[in-house]
Amino acid sequence: MSAIKIRLKENDLQQLKDVCKSFNNEEGELINVLHKAQGIFGYLPAEVQEVVARQLKISVAKVYGVVTFYSFFTMVPRGRYPISVCTGTACYVRGAEKVLDEFKRLIKVPVGETTPDGKFSIAGLRCVGACGLAPVVLIGDKTYGRVAPDGVRKILKEYDDK
C-alpha cells in the first residue's frame, strides 16, 4: 500500500479507536471516521487504515478502496505548506495550467508529491468557487488570486525563511 512504514504510538492508536467508537464502530460511518482520522494524522497511512478496518469490522481492502476513491483523502503526508492550484474550468481558461507548471518546475516535484524537506506539497484542486479571482492558488489557508506564471517565484519567496 504505502511506501512509508510507520508505527502508531500508543496514544495515537487510542485516539483513533476513540474516533471509531464515537461513531459506534459502525460500518456506514467509514467516511466520517476517515475525515476525523485525516484531521488527526494529516494523512491516512496503511497502518491507520488497518486499525480503522479492525475497529469497524470490515476488510482493509474496503477501507483502502474508499480512501483511494475520494480525492480528499491522501496516503502521502502533505507538506507544511500545501500548495493547491485550482484546476476548475474558469481557472483553466485563465491560464492555471501554466501556473501549475511553473510551481512544479520551481519546487521540483510532480503533482501529488511533497518536497524531500517536507516543506511544500503540490496538488491540483477542484474548483474552489472563487472564479472572480481566477487563476486561484491556495497555500495552506492563504488565497492568492489572479496568479500569473511570472508571479510564482515571488509567492514562493514569501516562504523562504519559514
Add this chain to the structure above:
Amino acid sequence: MHILVCGGTGCHASSSNLLLENLREQVAGKDLAGEVQVIATGCFGFCEKGPIIKIIPDNTFYTQVQPADATEIIEEHVIKGRQVGRLLYKDPVNKEVISDSRKMGFYKKQIRVALRNCGFIDPENIDEYIAADGYSALGKVLTSMTPEQATKEIIDSGLRGRGGGGFSTGIKWDIARKVQADQKYVVCNADEGDPGAFMDRSILEGDPHSVIEAMIINGYCIGADWGLVYIRAEYPLAIERLKTALGQAREYGLLGEDILGTGFNFDIEIRYGAGAFVCGEETALIQSMEGHRGEPTFKPPFPAQSGYLGKPTNVNNVETFANIPVIFNKGAEWFASIGTEKSKGTKVFALAGKINNVGLIEVPMGTTLREVIFEIGGGIKDGKKFKAVQTGGPSGGCLTEKHLDTPIDFDNLLASGSMMGSGGMIVMDEDDCMVSVARFYLDFTVEESCGKCTPCRVGNKRLYELLDVISKGNGTHKDLDKLRNLGEVIKDTSLCGLGQTSPNPVLSTMDNFWDEYLAHVEDHRCPAGQCKDLIRYEVVAENCVGCTACARNCPVNCISGERKEVHFIDQSICIKCGVCFMKCKFNAISVS
C-alpha cells in the same frame, strides 16, 4: 444606515473579513453604533470586483474595497454624506460611473428568486431570515395544507430540478409521497462538483435557512422525519454557516420534535463528501452517504422507491430547495408566470472565464445567451472576440455565436447539443483552443470516472488519448473518425449520467469547431496558439527595441540580447509559458 459587506468565499479570499473588522472598529470608535449597522452578508454575485460593500438605504455600491479603505468610507460617506468616488463601479465599456447597484448592467436584467436573500441578510442570524418572510412558508404548509396539497403546489409551479437532470420536482416528491414505508429520508445534494459552478455554495453561505425550511417542507410532503445534507468537505465556510443555522433553527423549535406545535417531527444531519464528482449523481451520493465508494447503482429502483439505507429517499439539490419557500409564499401561479413554456422560474448561472463581470447571476428562464454574456456579463475581457460559451460543465457542450440568441432553458440547451447542468457558464475568447478545452474536460472525466462500467472507465481514457495525440499535432483523419464513433458509443452504453454525457464536450466542439480539429490534424497547427507542442515564440526583429522586459521576466532565462539590441529566444530551453508574449509592449514577440 446599514453597511453590507460581502462575506462570500470570493470576497473572503480578498480579505473582506479584515474590512469588516475595520468598519466595525470605526463605527464603534466614532460612536455610531446606534445609527450604523455593519453586517456580513452572503455573496452579492459580483465576484469580479470583490470585495464588495453596499450601503443601504441609498444602494451605494463600492467595489474592490481594501481593509484600509474603511476609515475613508466611514468619515466621508457615513459622517459627511459624500460618496467615495474612487471606489464606485465604473462601467468597463463606456467608463460611466454608477453608484446605485440597481442601475448597473450586471443587476438590471436579473430577477433574484433562489438568491433572494444572498447579499441582503446576515446568514448567521435567523431573525434576519424570519424578517424576510423566512419560515412563513413552513408555517403555512404545516398548519393549512395537507401533504398532498403542498406537493400539488410544487407540481403546479412547474419547478424542475436545478442540479442538472431537470426532472419535475413536484412529481419526484409525489412519487416518494405515494410509496408506503416506515421510514423515509430527505436528502439535500450539496456536492457541487462541476468545476466553475458555485451557486450552491453561495446559497448555503448566504441563505442557509432557505434550504433548511425547504427540507422540512419536503419532509412533511413525503412523510419523512429525517433529512441529510451531503456537502463537499472543500466548502468550510458553507459548512460552518449551515451548522450555525441548524443550531438556531433547533433553538427556535423549527427543527426537532413537534415543530410549531403541529406534532410534526423533523431533523437534519450533515454528511461530508470527500471529493468525488460522480457523487453528484443521486445513487452514487447515496452509496457515499452509506460509507461506500461513490459508485452509481442501476435505476430502477429509483431512490424514491429504495434509497438511503434501502428506504424511500427524495434527493434535490440546493438551488432547487432554495426555490421552494418562495413558491409557497407567492404562489405556484406566480412562479409559473416566470420563464418559458416548459422551464419555469429563474436559473442561477455562475459566469466565469474570459468575461468582464465574473460572478453569480440569476435570470428568468428564456433569457438569451447574448443578454447574459454581453449585457449582464459586460462582454469579453480585454476587448477580445467571443468564441464560445461552455454550459453544463464536463457534461455539457460548447455553444457558439450562432446560439447567442437562443433563449436559455432546459430543452433549448439540449437541442443545441449542450445542457443546463448545474449552471456553470464558462466564456471563451479567440485565444482558447477548442481541442485543448475538450481535452481538459476529458482529463477531468477520466480522473472522476468511478470505474464501475467499462464504457466510461476505458472509453473516456481512449478519448483523452486521442485528443492528446491531436493536440500534439500527430493526429490523423482516422483518429477524428474514431473520436466521434467512440464518443457516441460511450454515450449510449454508460451506466450513469457521468458517462452518458462525458463525450459531449468533444462531440459539440467537433460539431461547432471542425475547422480547428482539421487544422491540428492536417496542418499540425493550433489556430488559437494554445497547444504547446504546436507553437513557438519568436522575436520579431523589426519591432524589438531591446527593452529587456522579456529577458528579465523569462522564468528559464532562455532569452538573450543586449539592451537596445534585438533579442533572441533559445528554442531548446523555452518552456512556452508565454510570459515574454504577455510582457512585451512592442508586439515584438510572435506566436507561430
